[in-house]
Amino acid sequence: MAKLEKPEELIKIDYTPHKKDWMDTPVEFKEGMYCWGAKGKDLKILDFPNARDWSPKEEDWKLPENWKDTILEAMADRLSKYRSFRLFMDICVRCGACADKCHFFIGGGDPKNMPVLRAELMRSVYRKYHTTGGKIFGKTAGARELTLDVLKEWWYYFYQCTECRRCSVFCPYGIDTAEITMMGREFMNLLGLNTGWISGPVANCYMKGNHLGLEPHAIMNSIEGMIDDIETITGIRINPSFNRKGAEILFVTPSGDLFADPGTFTCMGYLMLFHELGIDYTWSTYASEGGNFGFFTSNETAKRLNSKIYAEAKRLGVKWIIGGECGHMWRVLSQYMDTWNGPADFLEVPKSPITGTVFDNAKSMKMVHVAEFTADLIKHGKIKLNPGRNDNLKVTYHDSCNTARGMGLLEEPRYIINNVCNHFYEMPDNTIREQTFCCGSGTGLNASENMDLRMRGGLPRANAVKHVRDQHGVNMLANICAIDRATLSASMDYWVPGVKVTGVHELVANALIMKGEKDRETDLRGEPLPGKEGKE
Amino acid sequence: MILKNLLSEKRAAILERWFEMVLDSYPVDTSSFLKQQKNQFANPVGAAISQGINGIFEELLSGKDSDTISTFLDNIIRVRAVQDFTPSQAVAFIFHLKKVIREELEKEISENQLSDELFAIEARIDKMAMLSFDIYVKCREKIYDIKANELRNMTFRLLQRANLICELSEPEQALIDSKNLNVKRKEVTK
Secondary structure (H helix, E strand, C coil): CCCCCCCCHCCCCCCCCCCCCHHHHCCCCCCCCCCCCCCCHHHHCCCCCCCCCCCCCCCCCCCCCCCHHHHHHHHHHHHCCHHHHHHHHHHCCCCCCCCCCHHHHHHHHCCHHCCHHHHHHHHHHHHHHHHHHHHHHHHHHHHCCCCCCHHHHHHHHHHHCCCHHHHHCCCCCCCCHHHHHHHHHHHHCCCCCEEEEHHHHHHHHHHHHCCCCCCCCCCCCHHHHHHHHHHHHHCCCCCCECCCCCEEEEECCCCCCCCCCHHHHHHHHHHHHHHHHHEEECCCCCCCCCHHHHHHCCHHHHHHHHHHHHHHHHCCCCCCCEEEECCCHHHHHHHHHHHHHHCCCCCCCCCCCCCCCCCCHCCCCCCHHHHHHHHHHHHHCCCCHHHHHHHCCEEECCCCHHHHHHHCHHHHHHHHHHHHHHCCCCCCCCHHHHHHCCCCCCCCCCCCCCHEEEEEEHHHCCCCCCHHHHHCCCCCCECCCHHHHHHHHHHHHCCCCCCCCEHHHHHHHHHHHCCCCCCEECCCCCCCCCCCCCCC | HHHHHHHCCCHHHHHHHHHHHHCCCHHHHHHHHHCCCCCCCCHHHHHHHHHHHHHHHHHHHHHCCHHHHHHHHHHHHHHHCCCCCCHHHHHHHHHHHHHHHHHHHHHHHHCCHHHHHHHHHHEEEEHHHHHHHHHHHHHHHHHHHHHHHHHHHHHHHHHHHCCCCCCCHHHHHHHHHCHHHCCCCCCCCC
């Protein structure tokens, strides 16, 4: 960001004393901007260090005496282990290209949310302990000691980054700021400085297989409820199988789809589509979570939680895996799973049983995104669709950060939407695809107590939605991420009232003409279909 | 209305100074970004403030009370209600307009003895300030509503599945609403 002032601006003399340098501005914990601290019982379940109840609001964070050594040793260890981390600590020239690209900075205005400055919170400590210049010249060289205040500042700001990687798109050096946040959180994890909203789901996932802590009967019960609703709407009774050995395909989706609206409607969409195709697939109550909040604590935890997907695929003897609509789930799957828990050489290269398409892109990982699977079905004309059933909707599409920037899944969702809806409108170019704005609540920031933070972070996305609402009357925001479905609803409620949120497969299921279905009166939400208004 | 004509003539200068004053409530690094980035999608806050104060000023000159003024105020206040501001700081921008008008038109006001007209304009600004306060409170209430709704939605399906929620008939619902209660608990008789 260039800072060339105009002559008339330069001539203005400001008599107020200059504000302190960022390093000398201690962090202030503001209500609505941070999540509650982790509960000791959850940390204990996970064998996380320093398990105890704690509150970020309290002065005393109940840290172990050697906390500083723990962090510095971990930093030295990760610097030697991950070349990318050392590179990202070294090569930033502070050009500022990333500065105004973060949704939290754009919406909130706190300079410490400029990605360059957020990373500088850690780089300054790195310089002090790992560079000659920093050791000798200290603050002059942008270096500083790791103190308790610095640690608190890390905690406050590394939990104000959603690891969306929009800043990285603009970095001329390709620095991945998300990795810096990941390191920050990993270090703090070593001191038990987790948030309750993350460690609770991680503990649930570790004990029961999913973030919500749903036990097998609860999962089946929830899906049965959906099946009842589907029968009411379509007249067709679906009988999915659970934990069935010998099925061809294992289906794994984020557990958010199982219990919270509007994710449940997306889940009904999967059920209807798979039933209509008659594919040989099974749900699992063991690998019952595609998401991975462990990814927001440490590499080891993420790996541990992820392991159950391949383990279950092996136990059931399936040939390959389809994954549901989720964001960070797919960054974990497509970029880490194979390295962590692979090779999945007991599986086959995914091949659609309906179209015969071989998904070479998943040759090694053996897991296909449901949007890829469905787009392929439509391309081959294998499902009958009546997009007119979605005619009451004017749809726009929000690219989830992780599927868009993390795995390049840009065209498939759009292709599907364009085939199942007649009214689709794109948001402005600098807010979609690789440049998409985060929902503002990813990486485990989707709690309620930090609502001010979420609304700030959600503003740039909401602002673009507002534009298409005002221009085209858009009333539905589609996406392929469970966190988006949960959090964009709140963001729309505040910033763009009147716009609802949907998963892509809910739209698919509304348009899907199923064999033997009755004349449908309502969509999956129980709202009358276009042309059926006024009928009971 | 001589003052209105003067305000209209000096529109550009007044709006520029007002914009600067509003942005001065942000940290230096932030305000320079808010001023310089002209793309409304890359800089929604700067755009909301810029378009908002333009609209408010036009409404002030028109002398009419319309709903549009609420929209312009809302666009700015909705943003500031979730930023690092106290309630008074969040709505203070509307009072800045008084200062800007007095400073920009100081000479003309005293030369033409326009204090009565100035009083009338300032009374309208005060009215906008009161409206701003209402909008601010509505925004904060919305935040609390959203928080409460999220918690309710998280547990709704669970309660429904556990048979702890019952559907209400319309007269029952009206009765509940009239008593300002939203939830009726069904006794568990098991």
